Amino acid sequence: MRSYIQAHVWAAYLRNMVQVQGVQFQYGEEGPRMTFPDFSCQPGDRMLLLGQSGTGKTTLLHLLCGMLKAQAGILNVAGQDLRAASDREIDNWRGQALGVVFQRAHFVQSLTIQENLALPHQLTQGRVPSEVLDRMGSMLDRLGIAHRAEARPHELSVGEQQRASIARALLHKPQVVFADEPTSALDDHNAAAVMDILDREAAEATLVVVTHDQRLKDRYPHCVTLSPNQA
Amino acid sequence: MKLSLHYQAWRNLRAKPLQTALSLALLGFGVGMVSLMLLTEKQVNDAFERNIKDIDLVLGAKGSPLQLILANVYHIDAPTGNINQRAAEKVLKHPYIDSGIPLAYGDNHEGYRIVGTEHSYVAHYGATLAEGQLWAAPYEVTAGARVAENLGLHVGDTFFSAHGLKDQTDIHTNKTFTVVGILEPSGSVVDQLLLTPMESIWYVHMEDGEVLDPEKREITAMLLKKRNPLAVLTIPNTLRDTNMQVALPAIEVNRMTQQFGLGTSALRAIAMLIMALSFASIFISVLDNIRARRHELALMRTMGGTPGTLYRLLLLEGGLLSVAGTVLGLVLSRVGMTVLSQVVEAQFHYDVAAMGILGSEWALAGAAILVGLLASAIPARRSLRLDISRTLSEA
Numbered sequence: 265m266r267s268y269i270q271a272h273v274w275a276a277y278l279r280n281m282v283q284v285q286g287v288q289f290q291y292g293e294e295g296p297r298m299t300f301p302d303f304s305c306q307p308g309d310r311m312l313l314l315g316q317s318g319t320g321k322t323t324l325l326h327l328l329c330g331m332l333k334a335q336a337g338i339l340n341v342a343g344q345d346l347r348a349a350s351d352r353e354i355d356n357w358r359g360q361a362l363g364v365v366f367q368r369a370h371f372v373q374s375l376t377i378q379e380n381l382a383l384p385h386q387l388t389q390g391r392v393p394s395e396v397l398d399r400m401g402s403m404l405d406r407l408g409i410a411h412r413a414e415a416r417p418h419e420l421s422v423g424e425q426q427r428a429s430i431a432r433a434l435l436h437k438p439q440v441v442f443a444d445e446p447t448s449a450l451d452d453h454n455a456a457a458v459m460d461i462l463d464r465e466a467a468e469a470t471l472v473v474v475t476h477d478q479r480l481k482d483r484y485p486h487c488v489t490l491s492p493n494q495a
Numbered sequence: 496m497k498l499s500l501h502y503q504a505w506r507n508l509r510a511k512p513l514q515t516a517l518s519l520a521l522l523g524f525g526v527g528m529v530s531l532m533l534l535t536e537k538q539v540n541d542a543f544e545r546n547i548k549d550i551d552l553v554l555g556a557k558g559s560p561l562q563l564i565l566a567n568v569y570h571i572d573a574p575t576g577n578i579n580q581r582a583a584e585k586v587l588k589h590p591y592i593d594s595g596i597p598l599a600y601g602d603n604h605e606g607y608r609i610v611g612t613e614h615s616y617v618a619h620y621g622a623t624l625a626e627g628q629l630w631a632a633p634y635e636v637t638a639g640a641r642v643a644e645n646l647g648l649h650v651g652d653t654f655f656s657a658h659g660l661k662d663q664t665d666i667h668t669n670k671t672f673t674v675v676g677i678l679e680p681s682g683s684v685v686d687q688l689l690l691t692p693m694e695s696i697w698y699v700h701m702e703d704g705e706v707l708d709p710e711k712r713e714i715t716a717m718l719l720k721k722r723n724p725l726a727v728l729t730i731p732n733t734l735r736d737t738n739m740q741v742a743l744p745a746i747e748v749n750r751m752t753q754q755f756g757l758g759t760s761a762l763r764a765i766a767m768l769i770m771a772l773s774f775a776s777i778f779i780s781v782l783d784n785i786r787a788r789r790h791e792l793a794l795m796r797t798m799g800g801t802p803g804t805l806y807r808l809l810l811l812e813g814g815l816l817s818v819a820g821t822v823l824g825l826v827l828s829r830v831g832m833t834v835l836s837q838v839v840e841a842q843f844h845y846d847v848a849a850m851g852i853l854g855s856e857w858a859l860a861g862a863a864i865l866v867g868l869l870a871s872a873i874p875a876r877r878s879l880r881l882d883i884s885r886t887l888s889e890a
Contacts, residue, residue: 322888329797331884352801359799366887370794372503374510379498386498388799397496432798 280304280340281440281470282311282328287337289320289327300324300337303488305470307439310463313474314481315490324490325444325474329364330354342439342470359388363433363469365462367445369425371417378404378413381432388436396435403431407461426458434465441466443473447480455479500804504811507784514783518776519820525770526824526863531831532759532766533855543569543748546684548620552730552741554578554586554595555716560742561751567598567716568744570608570684574600577713578739586741589733591726592719599696599714602656602667607642609656609672609689611696611714619718620683626650627676633694637676641686648674656699670699770863773820774870781813782874792878793886805878813871814864821863825856 282305290297298320305311315321326332327339330346339346342361346354371380381400382392404410407427412420420428426446433441443462447455459480462471473480481487508515546568555563558575565572580597587595596619599611610616614629617637627650630637638648648654652674658665672691680686693714697707719741721727730741785792792805829850 323884326884326887331797331887355796355801356799358797362797364797366794370790370887372791372795373788374506375498375503379496382496382498383795384798387795387804392496392498 281307281309281342282472283338283340284324284328285338287324287327287334287339289323289332289334298323300327301488301490305440305472305486307470308468309486310471310484311473312480312484312487313472313490314476314478314487316476316492319490319492321474321476321490322444325442328472329362329442330358356388359384360436361439363436363438363441363466365430365433365441365443365446367448369417369422369429371425371428373417376414376416377409377420377428380417381428381435384432384436400431400435403435403465404428406465407431423454427461430458430461430465434469438469440470440472443471443475445475445477446473447475447477452479459483500808500811501815504808504815507788507808507812508815511780511784514780515816518773518780518816519823521769521773521776522817522820522863522867523823523827525766525768525773526821526859527827527831528766528769528824529763529859530825530828530856531835532763533853533859534828534832535835536759537853537855540752543752545682546620547744547748548683549720550718550744551721552719552726552743553716554583554719554739554741557738557740560740561747563716563740563742564744564747567718568684570610570688574715576738577715578717579710580712580714581710582737582739583714583717586730586733586739587717587719589726589730591721591723591729593722594720596718597693597714598716598718599693601696601715602658602699603661603663604654604656604672604689605646605663606661607639607646607687607689609636609691609696611691611693613693616718617678617685617690620681620685622678622681622683622685625677625679627674629676630691631675633692633698634670634672635675635691635695636672637678637690638674639686639688639690640678640680642689643674643677648677650674650676667699669703770866774866777813777816777867778870778874780816781809781871782877784809784812785874785877789881789886790889792881793883796881796883797887802879802881805881806875809875809878810868810871813875814868816871817864817867820867821860824863825852825860 282303284300284304285302287300288297289300300320303311313321313324323332327334327346328341330341330344330349334347337347342357344354344357344361349357371377372383375383378400382396385392385396401410401413404413407430409420409424409427409431412424412428417425417428441462446458446462450458455477462473473484550568553563553567555567555574556576556578562572563575566574583595583597586592594615596613596616598616600608602609617629622639624637625640627637642648653671655666655668656670656672657663658667672689672695678685697712701707727743734740795805796802832850
């Protein structure tokens with residue numbers, strides 16, 4: 265399975281890391297039919313998916329993460345054809361090829377921060393390799409939260425939780441990182457600091473930021489704007 | 496780093512200590528009560544069956560037949576009175592009667608009964624000597640293993656008897672009993688008795704120089720073995736005009752256990768109710784976990800966790816609760832058994848402290864764990880249908 269995924273990842277490098285073409289989605293039988301703009305990303309690209317509330321940003325993000333299934337179009341992410349893959353393939357692919365930074369940092373509250381960070385490896389590989397622990401130590405150090413490794417999530421400040429959330433999304437070296445509204449509740453200074461961290465830590469990955477925050481438009485020239493009439 | 500599903504389940508349970516403790520306590524008490532009842536029933540039934548061994552009828556003074564059995568077979572009640580030895584020997588000579596063992600008692604030493612009898616009583620229960628010899632002359636005593644151990648008796652020790660079956664106030668200081676032998680443990684009533692010739696019992700209550708008329712000698716009871724099954728029907732008729740009766744141990748014990756049965760059935764019903772509540776508690780606990788932790792579960796799906804992984808995690812939490820609650824119950828029942836055995840030991844000198852796990856307890860434990868797993872498996876199915884997108888959008 266792993267070699268299968270690696271082969272697909274290599275193929276994606278040769279093509280696009282993210283490819284959205286003619287994608288349509290509808291919630292249930294009665295919901296409005298949503299059409300999304302076509303776009304693609306090359307490996308290592310930084311890209312902004314910009315849109316106000318109600319433009320289908322979250323729906324598109326969930327489609328890109330394989331949490332929802334598109335009814336029409338081409339949707340390829342990190343070598344995975346998300347319309348053709350089975351649920352089981354998507355579960356495994358999501359854990360290995362994707363990193364997701366959520367708007368609100370979610371954690372398993374009963375586990376410590378370092379256990380939360382190691383969880384994707386445990387869930388996809390059934391173990392946590394020692395090199396991951398080494399990488400985790402240096403990453404937490406760079407993010408300034410190494411001293412919080414043994415703490416429970418609720419013991420961290422909101423800022424610390426956000427940095428821990430970024431570390432978790434990147435620790436397993438995903439091909440594509442999706443960040444959902446990473447700066448929505450931050451002032452200019454903190455927003456820039458968070459985006460600096462994301463850019464730095466996800467340097468080897470393709471980064472797609474889904475946001476309504478216009479401040480990020482200057483930072484990422486590659487921008488796709490979602491309009492209300494598409495949703 | 497330890498991060499297996501077992502570890503995660505354990506950490507999730509620890510994160511909700513009150514809920515976990517409530518589920519554990521309920522299951523522990525339920526399993527503990529049923530287990531304690533199983534242990535007690537087994538011990539009591541074993542003790543009754545061991546001591547009833549080949550005793551078909553008990554001949555004694557008229558009164559409660561059950562009291563006659565409890566007093567003379569198990570030595571846990573006062574006797575119904577005395578009967579004339581000659582009259583009892585006439586019954587022994589009945590063609591339907593094979594053999595009999597006379598018993599005479601009414602005194603004790605430190606709460607242990609001093610029983611006048613014949614060597615056949617020891618042979619009947621298969622007891623053997625650990626040291627010394629069986630009694631041969633009046634005031635010689637062969638001590639049961641438990642009496643000797645508890646009172647620290649050795650061959651050559653002497654003591655005075657006290658009037659009554661437990662009382663230590665009226666002590667016969669004019670007659671000295673000497674221990675001439677100690678029996679090996681036999682697991683029967685003999686272990687808790689001080690055995691002596693019948694004459695010891697008669698002589699200890701006589702003044703110096705007094706001569707007892709052989710026609711007036713009394714015994715407490717005679718344990719009879721029948722030769723012919725018709726003895727059960729015939730012998731009571733022959734005793735109609737006397738102060739004697741015969742009681743059937745098997746029937747009386749059966750009647751008593753049926754009466755106990757009403758009480759134990761009620762207790763068992765209460766224990767089952769507590770167990771049912773504990774399973775409901777596990778059910779609610781897992782259901783509540785799914786509701787409260789739905790964002791965590793959805794998050795785990797985004798990190799590569801499959802629906803099966805989440806299901807197994809929730810099932811493990813219920814399973815761990817069930818196993819821990821069942822083990823707690825078995826431990827509690829042993830604690831209860833230890834307390835109970837101390838009471839029974841102090842009151843009746845019976846040892847009921849058996850700590851091994853009974854076959855029925857294995858079945859109880861298996862059933863408790865299985866139902867506990869079912870109680871968590873049903874709500875855990877919700878995790879299989881978890882809508883990740885909607886759940887994360889709600890956050």
